[in-house]
Amino acid sequence: MxxxxxxxxxxxxxxxxxxxxxxxxxxxxxxxxxxxxxxxxxxxxxxxxxxxxxxxxxxxxxxxxxxxxxxxxxxxxxxxxxxxxxxxxxxxxxxxxxxxxxxxxxxxxxxxxxxxxxxxxxxxxLPESLVPQKKYDLKKQDCICLLSGGMDSLVGAIDLHEEGRNPLFVSQIVRGDADHQREYAMQFGTDNLCQWSNNVNKKGKSENSTRARSIIFFAFALLASCGINCNTQGRKELFVPENGYISLNMPLDPLRTGSLSTKTTHPVYMNTLQEIWNDVGINIDFVLPYKYKTKGEVLQECKNQDLMKKFIFGSTSCGKYQRHGLRHCGVCVPCLVRRASFLKNNMCDVTEGGYCKENLQLADSKDVAAAALAVVQLKKNGIESLVKGTLSFARGEERNLYLGVIERGLLEIGALLKENGVI
Structure with missing residues (x-):
């Protein structure tokens, strides 16, 4: 150990x-x-x-x-x-x-x-307190919203603003995303962004898979919440704008299970974290507005289409964005979901910097192959043949809603693969 x-x-x-x-x-x-x-x-x-x-x-x-x-x-x-x-x-x-x-x-x-x-x-x-002995006035914002620089968080910010909410945005500084995070936040006011870094410094080689990194994002959101007032119920709301298909992140390949699939906003993780916070007296409620929607549906139902279309192509989705010199690879699952969402909305995809691999037919990608097989199996045997134990945590109507978002998300990817001649 x-x-x-x-x-x-x-x-x-x-x-x-x-x-x-x-x-x-x-x-x-x-x-x-x-x-x-x-x-x-x-x-x-x-x-x-x-x-x-x-x-x-x-x-x-x-x-x-x-x-x-x-x-x-x-x-x-x-x-x-x-x-x-x-x-x-x-x-x-x-x-x-x-x-x-x-x-x-x-x-x-x-x-x-x-x-x-x-x-x-x-x-x-701890033998002594680390809490700063300082007092500030509470901020005017009425909720916390994660702002990663991705598509869903941009739409989440837009929708909250259109609903008359006044969120305090929280971002984790990541190379390639920081400027976009600031640009997005500026559309909705001033002094409304907490943009922080964990500053991990280690000598020698470091592990790059970092499956646990999302926990610091929620810690930063919790810190930011200390700067706003409670609502009338004595609670604070933390909005986590992530589409349900990506949150569930069902492995397309049966070998790609466990920690090989990220669980950044998975319902099991979110529910456990909510329980822990409740237990220790942290009065914050997670709100996942898009947990039953695909990425295509998130774009389709955005409450300000003009503002969304102005900024969406500068957003980041790729899991290998930094590795590819701040470009989208075009073939990982997040990239496929991104491209499929644009296709669903009949939007010409002019993603900043383009994709390293534009042509999916020639991509020679395991993710593209796995997605194609999953879509074929879905159409042949139905969605239940694919999910297996993926939804073992859910029951009744909740399970049906999650089942629906997985099926519709796969069909969006299927339309992309068909459009590109893969299937």
Missing amino acids: SRVICYPRCCVPEYYSDDCYYFEMFSVPEHKKSNVGHVGVQLFRELRKSKIVPTVEALDFTIIAMAVVAADKAVLRRSSADGWTRKIELCVYLHEAAKWRKEKRKLEDMLRFLSGDFWKLNIND
């Missing part, structure tokens, strides 16, 4: 073992050993800049999230027994350690689902 210890300056270890990874939180470590990194160095400066003071619960969850992201990058999958599944023991220091220890099993199970790894959390007491 790989051990990762994340600590603030007040909990610096007396001794550094060579068989552990260490990350100092919120400051650069004085020790320059090869297995000592840091995470979240800029966080408190960014919070001051945004005029937000975190609650104890929000800061504790952020400590957990940053530690998870650091461990996710530190422990290489190729070093594990099967070349993928890791066993990670993670040590953190929290203000309300006793409260979070009660959530230990749920947290470990949630991380297991999210990353496909086995996690063991060691939760220790």
